[in-house]
Amino acid sequence: MSRSPGPPMPEARAGRRAVHEERTRRFIVDATKELIRTEGLAQLNTRRIAETASFAVGTLYNYFADFSEILAYVAADYLDEVYTVVLHDIEGIDNFEQRIRRATGIYAGYFLKNPEAFKVVFMAPIDPIPVALEQHLLIPRVAVLVHETFVQAGETGLVPKHHCELIEDMLGSTVHGMLLFHITGRSHSTAEAVLDRIDEVIRLLLSG
Amino acid sequence: MSRSPGPPMPEARAGRRAVHEERTRRFIVDATKELIRTEGLAQLNTRRIAETASFAVGTLYNYFADFSEILAYVAADYLDEVYTVVLHDIEGIDNFEQRIRRATGIYAGYFLKNPEAFKVVFMAPIDPIPVALEQHLLIPRVAVLVHETFVQAGETGLVPKHHCELIEDMLGSTVHGMLLFHITGRSHSTAEAVLDRIDEVIRLLLSG
Incomplete structure (x- = not known):
């Protein structure tokens, strides 16, 4: 899980942020599973995952290091x-x-x-x-x-x-x-x- | 193995043609194995095989139905x-x-x-x-x-x-x-x- 650098945050805000990250990762994993179910693993790539999750491909990389890490989750x-x-x-x-x-x-x-x-x-x-x-x-x-x-x-x-x-x-x-x-x-x-x-x-x- | 349609050939010519086809298929299989050895299966596709064998991609399809058939051989x-x-x-x-x-x-x-x-x-x-x-x-x-x-x-x-x-x-x-x-x-x-x-x-x- 990558984090953008920045000044230390108050604890509550950091907590909300962690919850948000976790939720987004969950959402991406679910979107990926749905794609695998409907289209199969052979067609899968980060572009299709981003499309399905309505993210820019770059946004995916805020949550996962790469395609392999998404597959791991x-x-x-x-x-x-x-x-x-x-x-x-x-x-x-x-x-x-x-x-x-x-x-x-x-x-x-x-x-x-x-x-x-x-x-x-x-x-x-x-x-x-x-x-x-x-x-x-x-x-x-x-x-x-x-x-x-x-x-x-x-x-x-x-x-x-x-x-x-x-x-x-x-x-x-x-x-x-x-x-x-x-x-x-x-x-x-x-x-x-x-x-x-x-x-x-x-x-x-x-x-x- | 696909064959272009045409009039019946004299036996000797048909025989030479079969030998040529067999030899070309062997050559493509060897080129594919060499690519797998050097670049791995993940990078493999018909374009790379054709490049390595110095064929047009279309020519590959005179000898094999598709990528999957090459892999089978x-x-x-x-x-x-x-x-x-x-x-x-x-x-x-x-x-x-x-x-x-x-x-x-x-x-x-x-x-x-x-x-x-x-x-x-x-x-x-x-x-x-x-x-x-x-x-x-x-x-x-x-x-x-x-x-x-x-x-x-x-x-x-x-x-x-x-x-x-x-x-x-x-x-x-x-x-x-x-x-x-x-x-x-x-x-x-x-x-x-x-x-x-x-x-x-x-x-x-x-x-x-």
């Missing part, structure tokens, strides 16, 4: 969205295997329904990842949720403790590999077939 | 390259686990060294996949090689037959998921760490 937003959906959906599921199968299915289903979101979060050239979003993008909250579930399973002996990390890693990379193939058209499997396959993988992985 | 070429490397490297390795570990390591290593190739083969918008390349791009020769190795392992009882297909699938999607994360900067692992992790995954998968 949009990616973080998609990750928040899928986290909220997953969290809501696994509430009350205590059984380890059920919890992992459900969380993974909901997560994969989200990206199968929103392939452009997958492209933003995992494929788009976001470089550098803004420091403020590093944790958010590199260790997404869904990954933390799954990790905690695995740690618990390791503690209670449901998964061999020394394999927990590797199995968790494999689960993550398999799911994203399958999503990649499907979303970029490198496999002809239907979305349903992908979900079924992911479920089979989990059952095999968790069967010991 | 470049992708097929990278897949041929990695296949040749893998095949050469596993020659004489008869032990199943050694063969799979080596093939996978060489394969992953190729894309870690050539991240732009990974982007062309697995991420770039190739749509539609040309009919002539469907087999080539959707069931790459390395995948066939791995598949045959697994079938043999299934026959001889080294891998439970009913799990062969699923394990093979997991291996493929895990490797590509890990490559994706690394290549798009969504993980901070080094290339070496990715290769080690892939090897660990294979050993776990093949341990039954």
Whole structure:
């Protein structure tokens, strides 16, 4: 978030300004998501975002360093969205295997329904990842949720403790590999077939 | 491959023409690979390809339907390259686990060294996949090689037959998921760490 230089402001005014900046950034992220939804990521650029948000392109740069930073915030937003959906959906599921199968299915289903979101979060050239979003993008909250579930399973002996990390890693990379193939058209499997396959993988992985 | 309409040609002339077309297509594919190597996929377009190959943009379209078709042929070429490397490297390795570990390591290593190739083969918008390349791009020769190795392992009882297909699938999607994360900067692992992790995954998968 860039700030124009100037004399120190009274606290209330600085606070109002921060709120305004935050709101404008939110507005730009939402406009960008709407554009991605309607036109796809391939057509996206700062000119189209500025047009949609009724800003001059230069104004965008008061709020974001560049196109890549906008994408980073949009990616973080998609990750928040899928986290909220997953969290809501696994509430009350205590059984380890059920919890992992459900969380993974909901997560994969989200990206199968929103392939452009997958492209933003995992494929788009976001470089550098803004420091403020590093944790958010590199260790997404869904990954933390799954990790905690695995740690618990390791503690209670449901998964061999020394394999927990590797199995968790494999689960993550398999799911994203399958999503990649499907979303970029490198496999002809239907979305349903992908979900079924992911479920089979989990059952095999968790069967010991 | 497009052909301008015209009267039927004598066979020898048609043959020379086919050879010329094939040679020109090869030349364009090579020029495109060179551009990707030096400037990256993000900067690539038909104008840059035409400039590099010293053609008018319109001339490119005598040989390829569009940009996507050029990318498809470049992708097929990278897949041929990695296949040749893998095949050469596993020659004489008869032990199943050694063969799979080596093939996978060489394969992953190729894309870690050539991240732009990974982007062309697995991420770039190739749509539609040309009919002539469907087999080539959707069931790459390395995948066939791995598949045959697994079938043999299934026959001889080294891998439970009913799990062969699923394990093979997991291996493929895990490797590509890990490559994706690394290549798009969504993980901070080094290339070496990715290769080690892939090897660990294979050993776990093949341990039954």
